[in-house]
Amino acid sequence: MATDYFAGWTGWAVLLVASWWGTGYAAVGQEAASESPSPESLLREAYEKTKASTGTPDYDRVIGLCQQAQQGEPSAEVAAYADELAAWAHNRRGEARTDRAAELDKQDQSKQAAELNAQALADFETAVKLDSKNWKALHNRAVSRALAGQSDEALADFRRVVELNADYANAWFNIAEIHADRGEYDQAIANYDQAAKLKADDYDTHLRRGHAYRQLRKFQDALANYDRAARLAPDQVEPLLNRGDVYRRLGQWQSAAEEYRRAMALNHRSGQAHQRAAWFLATCPLDRYRNADLAVQAAEKALELDGEGDVKYLDTVAAAYANAGQFDKACQILARILKSAPAEAVWYRQRFEMYQKQQPYREPQPADFAGH
Incomplete structure (x- = not known):
């Protein structure tokens, strides 16, 4: 899988809410003359909360406000917006949980990490249920499913992501990864190609495409990809080691020896x-x-x-x-x-x-x- 799947989404709620405020929601702020806050005021509070949300308690509060707004018999448009905002919060809470699970894994607390990953997947499931066009939540659910061994379901999610956002390189990369894991290297390469068109300087894409070409015994294509990966990440030994392995396959023993020597010198x-x-x-x-x-x-x-x-x-x-x-x-x-x-x-x-x-x-x- 790609290294950073969940980045770059901080401003999404602001954009979503701004568009909602500018398309005829005149009822916002016009609270009913009663002791109970109106759905609109609850959602305004939830939106304000998104601006400074930094962790699970904040996302819990946004979700709770959206649920409370839904209980106030909102209009269809306001209810739809409540779902979208709640989906955002579930997705962000899921991301926070996966981040924490990764930290626990590094601390050899695998049981607690597994519990958090399961909770994160439930969050992503809920986010997609609330907003089926939330491609970020779909991608997160796909990653969680892939990590849980649910490759068919993950592949379906990744494909849906590129239908919704064909410019998201990580989804194409992850589709390629699943095909590569299945030994479907031609299909993997086709999807790595799509990822490379969108992120031409992505180290992982070139490295992994090189692996796929190598499995197909297209060694010159593999070498070309490892060369590019080595240029993109000159501090990494893996492209050098893989070049050495290809030269071994070709019987070019001197070239193989030189690559392994370079790798040892780069990182002893x-x-x-x-x-x-x-x-x-x-x-x-x-x-x-x-x-x-x-x-x-x-x-x-x-x-x-x-x-x-x-x-x-x-x-x-x-x-x-x-x-x-x-x-x-x-x-x-x-x-x-x-x-x-x-x-x-x-x-x-x-x-x-x-x-x-x-x-x-x-x-x-x-x-x-x-x-x-």
Whole structure:
């Protein structure tokens, strides 16, 4: 998914209310001669509240005022506006909850984060129910649904968003992401293209489109996108690492080595950079690029930096140990991997059997490249 889906909406309520005030709502401010405030005065108070709303209590108050206004038998136009204003508040409250959930996730409070995300999704659902053309709430609901694993529902929402606002690049990007997750790379690229037309300098769009081209084995197109991503974000190692991976696929070992070297120099604290360098140093089919000691050091450093939760990192350590002649260690690690690896991941079994025979793994040449 894109990094910042919920930004840029601060002034929406002001625009919406200003348009309402200027289109014939003469009744605003004309309160009935009774002790109960009129729907119009309640909505005026709610609108004033939106100008300084900064958190959930403020959004709660706006929602409560809108609900109170609806109970006062407003005209159809005033009732419709109350729904729109309440939808705005539900959407903003949902955003606040997702922001807080993200903070809790970083603090390893996953249960509380999940509860807040569920409440946020309910807010977005309510916002869309109140105002079906609120494309911002639709997009938020789509993001929440995607994160909850509801990809079909999320895709339908994202498509509705681009129907309502075809210029919203994040929606096109997220449509592409869902197609890419499903392995529908041609469709993913078509939607990344739309996103790139609207945000030509978006790093994530070029990086992710490069991944899709790579999956289709259109390596030159992949390289072109990684090149653009590297220019857009020269402080990021991922475009360099992906360029290195493509060069490996093409059998351009010197170019691959240079990319991994650049990545290591750019960020020596990157576990990914250490892992990719270690894999290359341990498994390259050309002797002159292999280095047993450096491969083991880089592989172990990757684990130190990023932990042992990534199977690819463990597989890399095993390959480095095997390349260094430490086959018992390599077999122990592969045995751990095989306990949880899916049946279709046959390459782990194949490497395990090689290490049992004291044979190190070597990267295949481009004609029959597969696996890592």
